[in-house]
Amino acid sequence: MTRTAAPTDAAALEAVNAELARITRHQNAGRFAEAGTALDALLEQYPGHPRLIHLKALNLAQSGNPDMGMALLQDVVAHQPDDAVALVDLGTLLAQAGRMEEAREQFEAAVEAAPNYALAQANLGAALVLAKDYARAIPRLERAIALDGSVLDLHLNLAQAYLRTGNIQHSVDALFRALAVDPNAIAVHVNLAAALYRRERHETAEHHARRAIELGPRTGEAWLHLGNILAASGRMDKAADALMTAAALPGMALSALARLVHLRKTRADSPEWTNLLKLAEQADSLADEARATLEFALGKGFDDLGEHGTAFAHYAEGNRLTRKAHPYDSRPHTERAVRMRSLVSPALLDRHKDAGLRGVAPIFVCGMPRSGTTLMEQMLSRHPEVQAGGEMLAAQRSFQSSPRLRAVLEEREPDASLQDDDFTSLGEEYQAFLHREGLRRSRVTDKLPGNQLYVGLLALALPEARFLLMRRHPLDCLLSNWVQNFGTNQPVSTDLADLAEAYRQFDLNAKHWAAVLPDRVREVSYEALVADPEGMAREVLDFLGLDWSPDVLDHTTSSRQVNTASVAQVREPVYGTSVARWRRYGAHLRPLAEALGDFLSEEERAACGL
Template structure:
């Protein structure tokens, strides 16, 4: 397996399993091979057997969760329900089901199941943080804070609960909290994950307390640990974006005019995280014709199934492109519950796939949201991301990634003029009515005053900005990065001329 010879590994494990059909480590290894060769169903069946034989076998549970995450919510729920029919009280499968209910948008069902699990295991800090996450998503902030505090009362070294509290704007750490986090970080036996999350949380606490120098030290330490876990290679990113520029030229789109699925339903919001995209999503989701969903994983997965992406797109005919569009819409349907004509996909990295969107879904709308590069970059640096943003753990990588993103957007503007609508966060804050009117005109929707009051719109929000978008728009956070300017030299240097060309902040 380590050498990549999966066929040989498959043969060895198959023989071993024939001789010892109930050997749990073999079942687990065989499931890994099955997953890597695309046989997710077989892999999950093997894991289910391993979990049945050894219920506390954590590696099998962790891999099973990854397999479920790769499925559509309805398909994954059916798989889990089948296992629960065999093992009705299994806590691992019940936990899986709660997570899948969240993905499917059944937040009340997820909360009820999390509470039922906690009734059986009230001393589970992970159970309390899982409940807190759903409560925070749905705007029940004080209940979420109470759930995270309950987790810390059980396990004071539970780093996820510390960071979850730091991620809630309405929460403020007390001096006793700061002392507790400092004491944790002084422990040599603190596990790396708990140390990393506590560093991020303590950084936020010290920033709120007006100590940017001490805060930056902890942000840097947290990022250094995260970088060890998830290294980032900018050369790989540059190669991917360069290949996109070479393929997706004006003649590519001209040759495919009129092809693709013509549904106007999707609205893609792209850019970098922490750019103001959640606010733009909330504004649009306040319109009666638009449903906000989440950062949908479907487009990158579809791209990954295209041989030699993106170059393989050149070999597809019009029917194949329409099929890609229909596939995306079918997978997204699981997240649409309100019957509205439009829905939002807010996955930031879809800026890489503007060419695919234009070819497969030519009537989809694409909105690029930007924030001052230093503000956006530092906001990413102080944010712990569970996955997907490995460039954010180093200031130089952040600047280079931002510059590469802007260069690709310049390319899309050149080959698809007028196809992407751009919003600068500072201009949105300075002139919200005008920016909202232009945004709705681009999407093709009549003006609706509810879009000027996005904080009043009740919906689940699954991003770190969940608490911010439930408050009235404010200007105070626009310049908060300046307190950290003395430490942002590597970011500024990597941004280069992108920083100089960013529009000056308008006056309100």
């Protein structure tokens, strides 16, 4: 590209600027052909001028020729590699064409060329959010906001990144800053409803869902969130009304109907069921993820109607589709569990017995998913000395801040390299997470089921913590996982053999922790809890060092939201109808029974067709 210098004569410069202003007016009015003609005329006067080529590229893209526009911008960037504006515009065109990796490269070059160019930081942050690289996106978006906090999308993208990394309070904070930019932005209210729902602040979440509906009565996501919020707080009839309203809005039918099917018992004449069956007639036209949502909902409905063979077939198809989208390999998970048990030995516990952060005594309620963790935490949440934290990523985030612990776990450093301070720092990081989430009591529950893997390390980091390991009959527990659509959150649940292996590792973990930490770990049987709620609650509270409170038996009146798959059940009195549910499926569970082996009695194996 042969470049011509810009005009320096005042009169010529004024004429060019006037023409550029006219070109801008053409573009604003959608008259791109006229703008293009005017730009070509200027380029005849100043052939190859980078700024004019840049403007022509954008005009071509706006008029429906993005490929030609990109080609011209690439030429500009090739001759002016530090032109941050051109780099950002080229990245934007590449992103619009779906070429996100190339777009990120341009945005990164723009940030390197001009670190204080807000749009470069903003676009790079947005591209990283789309790539699910949230850890890298957050500092870019924070920097862009510091440079120019008036752009609403910056705050929305930052809130999304924080939410996806489990920093829910940070997400809420970002959204409230977005609200200051535009108090009437429907998207902000919708996202606040979702984030506050996750944060278990149900009254405020409901306010923002309703505000979004006031501003946009046909905002389907707002109605969907409202339905979830109302269900989580026990108002099932109103939740059903909200979800049926959502189902009538464009693009929301499947999500809303499926949610309602999972929230209440299906009858043949239930409106959500009759409408879902109509959607099922077009199942072949659905993308895999939507089809999986449909299949799991059909499975739940047919299960409620007693057609268990049909239900099983739909669950199997839903799991097949989910596994296709989210493949799973059990080997690294098994290896991690084996490594954890070998690392946390009696010798390690004794060597670091003086480590850890005292003064905070979290109650970890963990085990296999669908083992009763939600019910147990909901009961504890009614105790006057306990603050409920729900499913938190506090432990995982704390481990990420401990490079030496990770190196030892991955056997890149010897076990002997661990120091007391590593565990104390882990406890401090955990407490800092709690405080960021507004959880400041000494007794806070953390019911993330996966913490069962980390019991030993958490025990060293938090010497006053106690651990409740929930146990449920393996066939009931694993079937309950298999019939839930966890999506990307729990791909192990898509295969019965993988679930059996996960249960086997949990069993080994539970036995190991109970053996090496007998005063800190208590196994709790789900079946015993539903058979004798008061007796088991008294034992658990005694183990935790808490006085008896009859309120724990009235967990259905708790004002806490419940945001897990157990939402409907924990709003009912403790009941036993989920015990031995597996018998409905009998021989359909033969592959699971074979994989579980000696965990089952001969009678149970025979009931599964073995």
